[in-house]
Amino acid sequence: MADLLEVNELTRFFDMGNGELCHAVDKISLSIAEKEIVGLVGESGSGKSTFGKTVLGLHSKTSGTVKFRGETLPQQYRPADFQRLAGKMQMIFQDPYSSLNPRMTVGEIVAEGIRLHPQLNSAGIKERVAEWLVKVGLQADHMSRYPHEFSGGQRQRIGIARALILAPEFVVCDEPISALDVSVQAQVVNLLGELKESMGLTLLFIAHDLSMVRYVSDRMAVMYLGSLVEIGKADELYFDPKHPYTEVLIGSNPEPDPEFERSRPSTAIRGEIPSPVNVPAGCRFASRCEKVMDVCRQVTPPLLQLKDLDRQVACHLYR
Numbered sequence: 001m002a003d004l005l006e007v008n009e010l011t012r013f014f015d016m017g018n019g020e021l022c023h024a025v026d027k028i029s030l031s032i033a034e035k036e037i038v039g040l041v042g043e044s045g046s047g048k049s050t051f052g053k054t055v056l057g058l059h060s061k062t063s064g065t066v067k068f069r070g071e072t073l074p075q076q077y078r079p080a081d082f083q084r085l086a087g088k089m090q091m092i093f094q095d096p097y098s099s100l101n102p103r104m105t106v107g108e109i110v111a112e113g114i115r116l117h118p119q120l121n122s123a124g125i126k127e128r129v130a131e132w133l134v135k136v137g138l139q140a141d142h143m144s145r146y147p148h149e150f151s152g153g154q155r156q157r158i159g160i161a162r163a164l165i166l167a168p169e170f171v172v173c174d175e176p177i178s179a180l181d182v183s184v185q186a187q188v189v190n191l192l193g194e195l196k197e198s199m200g201l202t203l204l205f206i207a208h209d210l211s212m213v214r215y216v217s218d219r220m221a222v223m224y225l226g227s228l229v230e231i232g233k234a235d236e237l238y239f240d241p242k243h244p245y246t247e248v249l250i251g252s253n254p255e256p257d258p259e260f261e262r263s264r265p266s267t268a269i270r271g272e273i274p275s276p277v278n279v280p281a282g283c284r285f286a287s288r289c290e291k292v293m294d295v296c297r298q299v300t301p302p303l304l305q306l307k308d309l310d311r312q313v314a315c316h317l318y319r
Contacts, residue, residue: 001031002035003031003032003033003034003036004032004033004034004036004068004069004169004170004202005030005031005055005066005068005170005202005204006031006065006066006067006159007028007029007030007031007055007064007065007066007067008029008064008065008066008067008068009025009027009028009029009063009064009065010025010028010029010051010054010055010061010063010064010065011025011026011027011028011062011063011064011184012024012025012047012050012051012054012059012060012062013026013062014297016277020277021277022276022277023225023226023276023277023279024047024050024226024276025047025050025054025226026047026076026226026227026279027064028051028064028113028226028227028228029155029228029303030221030228030231032170032204033202034169034200034225035196035200035201035202036202036203036218037196037202037203037205037216037217037218038203038204038217038218038219038220038221039205039206039207039213039214039216039220039234040052040204040205040206040207040218040220040221040223041206041208041210041213041220041221041222041223041249042222042223042224042249043224043249043273044208045273045276046223046224046225046226046273047223047276048174048175048206049094049105049126049174049175050137050158051173051223052172052174052204052206053091053174054066054087055075055172055204056090056091057073057074057081057082057085057194057257058074058079058091060076060077061075061076068088068089068170068195069083070154070192073085077186077300079103083116083167084111086116086166086169087113087166087167088166088168088169088170089168089169089170089171089172090113090163090164090166090168090170090171090172091163091171091172091173091174092156092159092160092163092171092172092174092176093159093230094174094175094176094178094179095174095176095179096152096153096155096156096159096180097147097152097155097179097287099131099159100147100155100158100159101147102146102147102148102232103148104146104147105143105144105145106127106133106138106142106143106144106145106146106147106150106158107126107143107144108191109147109158109162110129110133110143110158110161110162111125111128111165112162112164113135113162113165113166113312114128114129114152114165114166116289126143129143129161129165130143132161132164132165133158133161134160135161135195136157136161136191136195137187137191138154138157138158138161151184152180152181152184153180153184153187156176156179156180156184156188157178157188157191159176160176160188160191160192160195162262164195164199164201167199168201169200169201170201170202170203170204171201171202171203171204171245172203172204172206173192173203173204173205173206173207174206175206175207175208176188176192176207176210177200177207177212178188178207178208178209183270185209185212189212189215189216192205192216193216199219206216209253210238210250210253211250211253213234214234214238217234217277218233218234219231219232219233219234219237220232220233220234220237220238222237222245222246222249224244224245224273224284224285225273225274225276225279225284225285225316226276226279226284227284228303228312228314229243229245229246229285229303229313229314229315230242230243230245230246230311230312230313230314231303231311231312232309232310232311232312233310233311235243236252236309236310236311237311242306242309242311242313242315242318243285243313243314243315244285244289244290244291244315244317245269245280245285245288245289248269249269252269256303269288270288270290271287271288272288273288274287280296280297281297281298281300282295282296282297282299282300283297283299283300283301283314283316284314291317295316296316299316300315301312301315301319304318304319306318
């Protein structure tokens with residue numbers, strides 16, 4: 001299967017003033033094949049959302065490249081770049097409350113993208129909006145209402161319709177279920193799965209819930225303090241993690257079994273995640289790792305392909 005997106009050593013630093021830099025995304029390389037769903041997981045502050053936004057050009061790149069269908073995308077987008085690429089790459093945002101303009105009707109919000117591509121007249125745009133509202137489980141007459149009249153799950157469906165009405169090939173889903181009730185989360189994930197199959201979408205699915213990511217993804221990538229530490233097939237990585245961080249991250253994921261939860265040993269990660277402004281030398285997880293060695297504090301491990309396994313791991317245990 002051909003790669004739709006190729007990210008090579010993508011870096012995004014933020015200037016904090018006084019000569020300090022926040023290493024939000026640091027030399028990440030990741031390829032995503034056509035019609036594949038890659039789940040991106042990691043603790044809060046690990047750089048997941050920044051990575052997704054930098055891939056789409058919402059943040060300019062400090063260094064590195066992003067290729068879409070073989071085309072190298074600009075380091076910093078101009079308005080013409082956004083307009084040209086909006087029909088190919090889109091984003092579903094995390095917060096369904098702040099990502100919708102409260103002064104615009106649902107019809108105006110969903111139609112905003114296609115108004116920039118004047119292939120349709122007003123009647124055609126209204127018809128397309130009505131069609132997409134129905135596709136995401138709302139009603140056509142909802143287009144005259146405002147965001148505050150809808151629940152969180154309904155607002156996220158509006159955000160999905162806004163992103164997909166342009167029929168993009170690649171969509172970054174930036175924690176699209178984290179602000180929703182558990183019962184609504186499953187509905188939104190199932191909707192995304194149905195639309196992925198019917199439209200042939202390629203997705204980067206960013207989330208905290210590892211069980212949900214395993215359920216929805218073909219592959220999983222684990223991120224820690226701006227870098228990738230492990231990439232592999234979703235089920236294999238979930239049930240047989242190789243990197244020490246992945247092990248404790250999955251081990252701390254709650255299971256829906258009270259007896260199991262009461263009897264299993266604690267798997268909490270010790271210590272605090274280091275500051276992305278003052279990144280330590282060597283492996284970034286060394287200060288919290290139970291398997292740390294002297295080399296871990298001195299040399300940064302590269303992301304290497306494991307022999308006889310479809311897995312990439314950045315850990316000195318496998319060198």
